[in-house]
Structure formats: C-alpha cells, structure tokens
Amino acid sequence: MAMKRTPSKPARTPWVFLGIGAGASLAAVLSAATSGLAAYFARRIVVPERAEEPLEILHVSGFDGEMSILLAADDETMVPGRYGLVFDGGRGHARIGDILEYDPRAGTVLRSVLGVDAGTLRKARRGRWSAAYYRNPDAAGVPSTEITMHSDAGELPAWCIPGNPSAVEGFTDVWAILIHGRGGTRAAGLSAVRPLRRLGITSLAIAYRNDAEVQPPDDSRYGLGDTEWLDVDAAIEYALDHGARRIVLFGWSMGGAIAFQSASRSRFKSAISALVLDAPVVDWFAVLDRQAKINKLPTPVARLSLSMISRPWARWITGLETPLDLHRMDWVTRAAELDKPVLLIHSDDDDFVPSRPSHLLARARSDLVTMPVYDTARHTKEWNVDPERWDDDVARFLSGVLSRPGSRGD
Structure with missing residues (x-):
C-alpha cells in the first residue's frame, strides 16, 4: 500500500517575474492578433470575394x-x-x-x-x-458579337458592340474599351453603350484576369490595376487590328485605376485619346484607409495590411506573385504626369471610394480634367440615378475632345 503524501506548497513566484511573464505573453498575444487581423484584411483586399445575395x-x-x-x-x-x-x-x-x-x-x-x-x-x-442594369447587349437592345482576346492571363471574353455607322459625329475610327470594377462583370460597361453608339464609336466590354470568366476563383488575386492593365493592352491591340485609330478608356471604380495604368504604361499609349472614369480609384491609399475605418481597424493593423500587399515578404500570406506598387497607382501625387484628357464622374456621397482624391486631381490638372458635380448616387450609380445627364456629360466631353486637332495622342 502506497503511503499518502502530503502535497507540498507551490513555490511562490515573485510578482516582478510574474509581471514580466504576463506582460511578455500579453505582448505576444497582441502581436499575433494584430498580424492575424492584418493578414485577414490584406487577403480581403486582393482575393476576389464570392458573390453573395444579401x-x-x-x-x-x-x-x-x-x-x-x-x-x-x-x-x-x-x-x-x-x-x-x-x-x-x-x-x-x-x-x-x-x-x-x-x-x-x-x-x-x-x-x-x-x-x-x-x-x-x-x-x-x-x-x-x-449597378449593372443590363445583363447583356440583347437586354440593352444593341447588336453585338462575342469575341475572344488573348493576353498572358489566357483567353479573355468580350462583347464587341459596333457604333452607328450613320452617326452625325462620325467618330467611326474611335473604339472604347469598357473596364468594369472589382468584383463586377463586363455587363457593368453596357450603360455607356448608347451614347457611344450615337457618336459612331465601337465598344469592347471586356473581362480581365481575376474575373470568374477568366480564371478559377481559388487562384485569383487582384492586382488593383497594377496587373490588370495588361489585359486592357490586349483589348487595345485587338481594336487597333480591327480598324480603330483612336482609343477611349472607360473605367468604373477599380476599372478607373486600371485605365490610369493603361494610359501611362501601355505599348499603345499614343493611340489613347481620352479617359472617362466613373467613381474611379485615383489613390488606393485613400480607399484602403476609408475601408479600414469602416471596418474599425486600428491604425497599426491597417498599416501592416498595406505592407503585406506591397512587400515581397508577405507573398505567402496574400498569394500575390509580386507585391503591388500602390505609389505607382496614386494619381494625386502623380498629377503632373497625367497627359490625357479625363472626364471624372464621381458622386460626393460615395462611401466606398471617396471622391476627395478625384477632386484633388481635378483641381491639380484643371487643364485636362473635367469633373461635373454628382452628389446622390453613392458608388458607381451615377448613370442609374440620372442616365440622361450621364449620357449627355459623356457625349459632350467626347465630342469636344475627339474633335480637337491632334486628338490621336502624343
């Protein structure tokens, strides 16, 4: 029979050491929590979300x-x-x-x-x-051809919608590339087709990398414009090979960021005559800061999230092949480099992509940027609220720009 042992009293830990241990553990927990939250937010920025129906x-x-x-x-x-x-x-x-x-x-x-x-x-x-009122060109009542373009991302489906050949303006040598926003589809660009057809302009409503039509969702990572512009380049090349001499880029939300990159980095930059941008991302820092505040993220978490998508060390966390250059996509800072006429349509009550950077760019480059006032449309819904006004603003801007001598580009 084993003898019953009297439990010994545990050694008393000095409070100073307990405090150091607890403090170190708490710091480790907080650091892990901050890193985990930052990683979650960083992935939300670049990983396409599953389309829900809330x-x-x-x-x-x-x-x-x-x-x-x-x-x-x-x-x-x-x-x-x-x-x-x-x-x-x-x-x-x-x-x-x-x-x-x-x-x-x-x-x-x-x-x-x-x-x-x-x-x-x-x-x-x-x-x-x-905001995509029309599901496809048939619903919009316009003729179209389904085409396939090619870029390094693979096959890119698009709708080619011809301009009216008897249009009074007669801009039949102009093609418009319609670039939808983050999480959208090429149907988003169909709202622009009617004024373009009246001007005689042919449109390409394109899909690009990271769209469900192009790449499996599990493998997709948004470049926020830093990579998607290469697919716009493929669209421009297709247009030029099929009769276009001048190009107008249309961009909605992130599509605006893509359009800016195309206008500054494209092989066919000289063919781009103008940009028409609806609720565009002019400065990703401002957008991501706004989203961090909406999601009540502490400043250190938000800053770490930005580092994760813009630094090579976090590629294994975000899944990005290459880090994103957010400074290259800041057109408030790069305002002096802008060299194309731009129509900025951006509602001042936009709570997703703030309009302030658009206003700053418009003020800095009043020689090139036209920005009418919109104030009740939230995000990318200016056309939905007042399609007649939107059509008139676009048609007036393009008629003026495309009629100028030397409007073909550089």
Whole structure:
C-alpha cells in the first residue's frame, strides 16, 4: 500500500517575474492578433470575394409589364433610379425601376419591375443589388458579337458592340474599351453603350484576369490595376487590328485605376485619346484607409495590411506573385504626369471610394480634367440615378475632345 503524501506548497513566484511573464505573453498575444487581423484584411483586399445575395426579397406581385417588388429598405434600395437585381446564385436578373412606396415603420420599399431577363423572379427569396442594369447587349437592345482576346492571363471574353455607322459625329475610327470594377462583370460597361453608339464609336466590354470568366476563383488575386492593365493592352491591340485609330478608356471604380495604368504604361499609349472614369480609384491609399475605418481597424493593423500587399515578404500570406506598387497607382501625387484628357464622374456621397482624391486631381490638372458635380448616387450609380445627364456629360466631353486637332495622342 502506497503511503499518502502530503502535497507540498507551490513555490511562490515573485510578482516582478510574474509581471514580466504576463506582460511578455500579453505582448505576444497582441502581436499575433494584430498580424492575424492584418493578414485577414490584406487577403480581403486582393482575393476576389464570392458573390453573395444579401438582400431580402419579400414579395413580387403583378403581371409581366406591371410587376412590382417589395424589398428590405436600405441605403442601396432607397436610392432613386434604375438598377439590376441579381438572384438565384447569379442565374437570374431583373431590371428594377422607380420607388413606388416606402414604409418606414416596416422598413420596406416597393419598386417597379421593368423586366426580367433571366430566371423566375417570383420564386426568388434573396438577391444582390447591382449597378449593372443590363445583363447583356440583347437586354440593352444593341447588336453585338462575342469575341475572344488573348493576353498572358489566357483567353479573355468580350462583347464587341459596333457604333452607328450613320452617326452625325462620325467618330467611326474611335473604339472604347469598357473596364468594369472589382468584383463586377463586363455587363457593368453596357450603360455607356448608347451614347457611344450615337457618336459612331465601337465598344469592347471586356473581362480581365481575376474575373470568374477568366480564371478559377481559388487562384485569383487582384492586382488593383497594377496587373490588370495588361489585359486592357490586349483589348487595345485587338481594336487597333480591327480598324480603330483612336482609343477611349472607360473605367468604373477599380476599372478607373486600371485605365490610369493603361494610359501611362501601355505599348499603345499614343493611340489613347481620352479617359472617362466613373467613381474611379485615383489613390488606393485613400480607399484602403476609408475601408479600414469602416471596418474599425486600428491604425497599426491597417498599416501592416498595406505592407503585406506591397512587400515581397508577405507573398505567402496574400498569394500575390509580386507585391503591388500602390505609389505607382496614386494619381494625386502623380498629377503632373497625367497627359490625357479625363472626364471624372464621381458622386460626393460615395462611401466606398471617396471622391476627395478625384477632386484633388481635378483641381491639380484643371487643364485636362473635367469633373461635373454628382452628389446622390453613392458608388458607381451615377448613370442609374440620372442616365440622361450621364449620357449627355459623356457625349459632350467626347465630342469636344475627339474633335480637337491632334486628338490621336502624343
């Protein structure tokens, strides 16, 4: 039988050593937490997100041509204008019109349904609000040809939409490259097609690397414009090989950052006559700082996230092949280098890509930049809120720029 042992008292640890150990452990935990949060935010910046459908569809009523839809009221669904509604995992698409009724007590908004281009809207329970009003060129009522271009990223699908050959302006030697934003599709550029066709301008609505149409989502990493411009180069080359002599770049959101890089780095820079940019990323530092504040990230975490996407040591964390040069994509600092006429359309209530850098660039380069005032459209929805005004601003700008002697470029 074993003898019962009396437990000995544990040795007393001096408080000074306990304090040092606890402090060191706490510092290690905080450092790990900061690094982990920074890594998470850095990956969110460069990894394409899975398209979700967070908007609740409460009821669909009426018949074809006179349908209405009851939705949860939020900052997006309460903005006037016309929009796309994506549902059924992206397979369905409806065109949504004016606000018919708002019930603040129930938190609902009733809007008209202008058309259902795909899917069964009555069966939908959730959807995604979209600035892409048209699903494809057929829905926009314009002729098109599906084409395939090629870059180092592989095959790039695009819609080629011819300009009206009998257009009064007769800019038939001009092609427009339509560059959608982060997480979008080439359908986003279709809002620009009508004024372009009236000017006789042919359009290429393109997909680029990191799009679901181009590369498997698990392998995709956004370059924020620092790499995607190479695919725009392929589009410009296609246009020049098929009759274009002058090029206009259109860019929405991150597509604006891509357009800036194309205009400054393209092999075909001399053929680029102008840029038309809607809610563009003029300065990524400003955008990422805004997103950090929205997500309530402490300043050290935000700074570490920026280091992770712009330094070689963090490639294994972000999955980027090469670090991104955010300074090269800061066009407020690089304003003196701008050498193309630019139309900046940017709503001052944009809470995703702040409009301040656009205003700073417009003030710094008033000789080249035209920036009309928009103030109620949130992010990239200026056309949705007032398509007639948007069309007129674009047509007026391009008519003036393309009619100037020597508008072909450098």
